[in-house]
Each structure stands twice: as C-alpha cells, then as structure tokens.
C-alpha cells in the first residue's frame with residue numbers, strides 16, 4: 001500500500017467528527033467489514049439490551065413485561081426513533097414484520113386508494129422481493145385489478161401516466177447505489193394521480209431522507225442494514241398522516257385491531273398507523289433495534305452523509321488511480337451526489353474475488369452476476385479500513401490469487 005494513501009487515511013480519521021462512534025460497536029479490528037449495507041455491525045448497547053431483555057424481562061418478569069417493560073409499545077417507540085432518520089413527523093412510523101410483508105400491506109392499501117386504476121409501476125432493477133410481492137398481489141387479485149409493469153430506469157418518467165395507480169421504487173439501488181430524486185419523482189407521480197411507495201432499505205441510517213418534505217405517501221425500510229438492528233430485525237413502515245383515516249390493509253391481525261384485548265370476533269381498525277401492525281411483535285429483535293437506534297442520538301444526518309461521501313470518494317479515487325485495478329469497471333455513479341453509501345465494481349471473476357477478499361480479512365459482498373459491492377457504514381468504518389481494503393484488493397488482483405479453485409465454490413448466501 002502506498003504510504004501516501006495510508007497517511008492520508010490516518011489524517012482523515014483524525015479529523016473525522018464521527019470517529020468516536022466506532023467504539024460503540026463490537027468490531028474485530030482484524031477484519032475490514034464493508035458489508036454494513038447488508039447486515040450492520042453489532043452495537044454494544046444492543047448486545048447489553050438483549051441480555052437484559054432475555055435475563056431480566058423474559059427470565060424474571062415473564063408475561064408481566066408486556067406492561068411493566070412496555071413491550072407492547074415497542075413497535076411505536078422504535079418507530080418514532082426511526083422517524084427522525086427519515087424526515088417523518090410523529091405518528092406515521094411503526095416497526096413490524098419484514099419489508100416484504102409490509103410491502104404487501106402497502107401495495108394493497110395503495111391500490112385501494114385508486115379503485116379505477118390497476119397498474120403498479122416499478123423498475124426492473126428493483127430489489128427482487130419488492131417485485132415478487134407485487135407479482136404475488138397481481139396473482140391474488142387478478143390482472144383485472146392489479147397489473148405489475150416494470151421498466152428500465154430511463155423509461156420511468158415516460159411510463160408515468162394516468163394509468164398508474166402506484167409507483168413503487170427503491171430510493172438507493174441495491175446494486176449500483178444510484179439514488180433516485182425522491183422529491184422530483186414523487187411530484188411527477190402525484191401530477192398524474194399516482195400513489196408513491198418508497199423503499200428506504202439502503203437509505204435509512206446512511207443519508208438524510210425527507211419523507212414529509214417530499215410529500216411521500218408510503219414507505220418501508222430495513223432494520224438490519226444501516227440501522228444495525230441485527231439479523232432479521234423488523235422493518236419500518238411509514239404512512240403519511242393524511243392517508244391514515246382511510247387506511248385498510250389486508251393482513252388485519254389482532255395487533256392492528258382497535259382493542260386487541262377485547263377479543264372481539266369482528267375486526268375494527270386500530271388508531272392511525274397502529275392498524276399496520278399484524279401479529280405479536282418480535283420483542284427480542286425489537287429490543288435490539290431499539291438500543292441500536294440510540295447510537296444515532298446526537299448524530300447529525302448531514303455529518304453522516306458527509307462521512308459516507310468521504311469514505312466512498314476515498315475508496316474510488318484509490319481504485320481508479322491504481323495501476324493494477326484496471327480490469328474493474330465502475331458500476332456506480334461517479335458523482336457522489338448520485339450515490340448512496342456503497343460502490344459496486346464489475347469484474348468477470350467478481351465471485352472469486354469476493355471469496356478471496358473474505359479469506360484475506362475484507363468483507364464485501366457479491367451481487368450476481370458480476371458485481372463486487374462495498375458498503376461504507378459512516379458510523380463505524382474508518383478511512384484506514386478503506387486504504388487497507390484497496391491494498392488487499394490490489395494484492396489479490398495482481399497476484400491472481402482469486403483464480404485458485406477454492407474461491408470458485410459457491411456458498412448458499414452471497
């Protein structure tokens with residue numbers, strides 16, 4: 001590694017206003033973790049909270065904990081902590097279920113808002129589960145009521161016309177990291193009378209989001225990526241206040257009922273956003289996410305974004321100026337303003353390169369068919385990690401180490 005690069009990294013770390021945040025995470029210094037966009041690192045407070053929830057609350061207070069430790073309110077209290085990160089005023093965000101399940105609820109509701117239209121418009125490169133859920137709804141309702149149309153990004157604006165009931169998009173593309181202009185697309189969709197659903201899986205906790213200011217209708221996002229809630233942490237759902245009184249969603253479980261403990265045989269909608277809950281909340285996961293979100297206390301989202309851009313730019317400049325990384329093609333926008341907190345590099349041997357990086361202490365991830373994806377978590381990644389990751393990538397590439405047969409073996413999760 002060039003000393004100049006390392007020196008600059010150390011300098012940037014010294015002047016990083018977020019540098020103290022790293023100590024709030026359980027991080028193995030021997031591993032450079034650049035996959036916080038798939039599974040965030042473990043906040044120490046989340047580990048402690050899990051311990052407490054298991055030993056004291058579950059272990060000792062048992063069922064009384066629903067009241068005594070306010071377990072029953074966690075979907076709302078955690079939702080309000082997420083709200084600050086996504087630009088949502090109080091009373092519009094709740095945490096429950098997975099993104100997939102929540103999209104089913106939101107898509108159904110959104111379609112019901114436009115009874116004379118049938119089309120859900122999305123992007124072909126959207127995260128597959130988002131498309132699969134829409135396709136499932138199409139199968140359930142029949143094409144006469146729900147018809148999914150996917151187009152390339154370039155065709156989105158031209159495809160937005162008065163036949164569209166719902167525009168469903170992911171804010172930051174999971175492969176390239178490209179950011180959609182949320183304000184502009186939401187405005188365009190509203191102009192033709194469509195309802196908008198944004199998926200914030202790669203946005204929340206990585207960059208500022210302004211749902212209320214953009215007049216977004218509905219949104220979902222992920223608890224286990226940049227929010228660091230742990231594997232399988234529940235997702236969040238946002239429903240703008242103006243839609244809540246009319247909101248109906250088909251997974252009308254008892255936690256969404258106006259009075260769950262009245263055990264009424266007939267469903268009645270709960271107050272506002274509460275009706276988007278379905279079954280019993282996963283208290284262990286919610287507790288971990290609750291504690292994980294406290295790491296964001298005192299963190300300015302502008303500072304978070306500045307650090308994220310700093311890390312990405314530092315990485316890109318080093319890669320693009322490297323004499324041995326010429327075989328990689330940049331699959332993310334070059335302009336930082338058009339990117340989230342990740343960089344994807346294209347290479348024919350992307351899979352083997354990922355495996356070789358893993359064996360050499362760097363964790364990126366592979367996205368089929370040919371991308372090595374590096375995620376930069378501004379709360380705990382350092383510039384020095386980035387310098388070392390680039391150095392490892394150079395070493396693996398110039399030595400052709402990645403061509404060794406063991407790196408070609410496929411794992412179940414990539």
Ligand SMILES: *Cc1c(COP(=O)(O)O)cnc(C)c1O
Pocket residue numbers: 098099100101127129130170174199201202222235
């Ligand atoms: C990670 C991710 C999901 C995950 O969905 P789950 O149902 O919570 O597993 C959905 N959409 C996008 C865009 C993602 O990046």
